[in-house]
Amino acid sequence: MLQPNDVINEFSKALVEGRGAVFVGAGISTPSGVPGWADLLRDIARKRLDIDLNPNDDLPLIAQHIVNSTNNRGPLIAHFRDVLQKTFPHNKYHAMLAKANIKCLWTTNYDTLLEDTFRTHYKVVVHASDESISRGGRDKDIEVIKMHGCIELSESNDLVATQEDYDDFFENRPATAHRLRQDLIDRQFLFLGYGYGDSNIRNIVVEARRLGKQALRQHYIVVRRIRDKDARPEEIAAKQARQNLWLRDLSRVGISACQIDEYTELEEILQRISLRSRGQTVFVTGSHERDDATKESHPRRLGELLAEKQGLVLLDGQSSGTGREVTSAYMETCLHKRIDILPRLRLFSNPYAANPSLSNDMTLLSVLREWRSPLLRSAQVVVVYDGRMGTEAEVKLAKDVGCRIIPVPESPDGLPTRLLEDPVISQPLEALDPDYARKAREGYVSPEDVVECLMKMLYS
Template identity: 40%
Template sequence: MSPEIKQFIEDYAEELVSGNAAYFIGAGISINSQLPNWPNLIKPFAKKIGINKLDGKDLPEIAQYIINEEKSNRGPFIDAISRKLRKNYSPNAYHEAIVKTNLKTIWTTNYDNLIEKAFSNTTVDVKFTDEAISRDVPDNQIEIIKMHGCIHNSDRSDIIITQSDYEDFFLNKPAITQRLRLDLLQKSFLFIGYGYGDSNIKNIITEARRLGGNNTRQHYLITKDKINDRDFDLWCENLRRYGIRVIKINDYADLLLILEKLSLRSRGKSIFITGSHDTKNNKDVKLLSKKLAIKKGIILNDGQSSGLMRIASNTFMQTLIENKKDVNKRLKFFPNPYAANSKFANDASLLPVLKQWRIPLLKSTHIMIAFDGGMGTKAEIEVALDWGCTIIPFFKDKKRDTWQLLDNTLLKERVSKYNSNYITKVKKNKINHIDVLKLIRKIIK
């Protein structure tokens, strides 16, 4: 990975952590789900009007020609596009990395519903009309703004597909336009799934120009490099005028790696400590919590459960107070499912509900430090693995449910990247809080 890309990840991760970032997703993200790309969608219609080659053509303009030939009847064209996009496609690895990223707002020009599908375990608020754009979004929901409509829900007139649709967009969609203006000013966009000359990028640039060029925040576009292509280089340079910096990659696999790194980095230096609800006292967790509170920038995610988690949170908070640190900036609280029903700790039938409740907490967690626990703790660790967290086991009791997780392939892989001997030391009962702190430093450096 080049120094430029590493620096970009560093810079953009800060925007994600601060809540000032939004992803802007294009059709390229859906291609790995076997969806037809835009040229293949309109190719049969283009041939009917005598256009056999689409390379280098302005595709919304071609769509306009098709509608013109249909005497402005959009119905058959939109219906045919809809049939192709309504097939049972599944989200891909790019979508999964996006879902695991700690962000609140996603813009897209895609018509398909793969983004919504990918967020199947998270509540989303999908907006594709002017009427919906002003709707308030609860803190625990992800906002997905489908700028060009949704082929699954929109009326035909809401689909932005032809040249005239693009030209009239800012007139016909004033509320979405105003929201776009605000986000261009207040958020740092990351454009993914767009390539050289994409008409959608031109559309965004038009709005950036209306704002006055350099008045927007720094935005980024990741796209595949066209080596030794002067037109491409000039296009990239021109985007800088509108605050869009192009990050060039050699292969699309590089994009997935970047998104996965941003997913974890978006959570900042956040740590969640879990363990048995029956724990009354634990010297290790107290020592560890004190050290973490002293360490600059560490945020403790508090799931507000009793037992070991309460010991960790109380010790962390007390240490912050003693050192005159701002508690509000270092502690982040999440709903406690156990307060609603104490059976979550030992009722196997409730584990699916517990896991669902814990998603917001673990999606915001970079590192989980897991102490011995029962089925509830084990369930939380399993959710953390699903959501990309790095788990640091601090197990000492072979009789507890959590011990068997030491053989979990995913858990071992994530820890071994930073210390290949760590799991072996845990199994030999030779681990202490200093080993955990050293591992944390490597993970969040």
């Protein structure tokens, strides 16, 4: 079995390289109050079939029996719509996924929580049918592929629900099946929200088996160990033995398991993946009106030191002042030391640079956040020098998308000093580098202190 660090390291690397994808099951929506498969079917099974579900029931087959009872799938789908077309809040798992560098998500869920959460900061294209997958979509940051349809977008016949739907899936949805085959070969998947015996994941495993001896990539699944506080020890042992057999069978088709005891462990795994998936990236922000651009200035020295760190990538927001000092020194040092600058520097356009007076226009702050969103979503760490409302807007966005933040205090009442009073920023900083936090509260940190703290953040 894999350890959490194995999954974090390997899957984060896949996301950095653009070859990772997440496959989301019902367990990710459960904390939002969305009914799982059994809960969806329980009432209608009792009403239509006069049976009570038990944990060993084959749920797609139960759905098939419900349809067979009237030779009409309308009542089943109407029941699904009645239950699922409500307002459910997104949860911490959705939020953590939305902060990661994920370009492709597959899901067997009917609900819209996943795409709704990503739309906060991304342009999302949802594929809920074969026609949609065939048509594609150009203007997108994220693809969400709804393998079994969508409660809002799909026609009744397009929702995969019954045993017949599962049996005919690859015949009725050839474009989806082809895309799944290709992604299982081209991408590394992380499966989340699936449990032992889940009928949805069985369908995916069938497709992996059909690929046979083709070069499948290594995939990962995070599952909670079976626990039942009301069961006898021998019953728990038997259930765990069955779960282990299932996980061993998954490994046969390239899906390696990481078992956890508590869901808080999944939170930590996703939190670390969300940051590590952005790569060793840093963005430096501060006032565009800085006037100490000398060879001895703090930002210039920081830029020189960052250039010496192998593998680090500086994000250039094309800002004047602080950002330009850092970037100029960074580029000059790379060129002087004959370091290939192309993989070490990423440019993000800044329309404000064309007219610096715009940076103090309060009415354009919402536009600034929209323009800066791709940059901040790409940054693992943001270093903050003193600045005014433009800098404050970037820091707020950095917090929203989950960046780690290093304040660099320069004055008693400056922005970085105020940020040290924000527990969202100060608590992680205190836990990771208490020496830096202490020096920052005392009012001065050297460029060397900033880089040391930065490297701890990048590799923690």
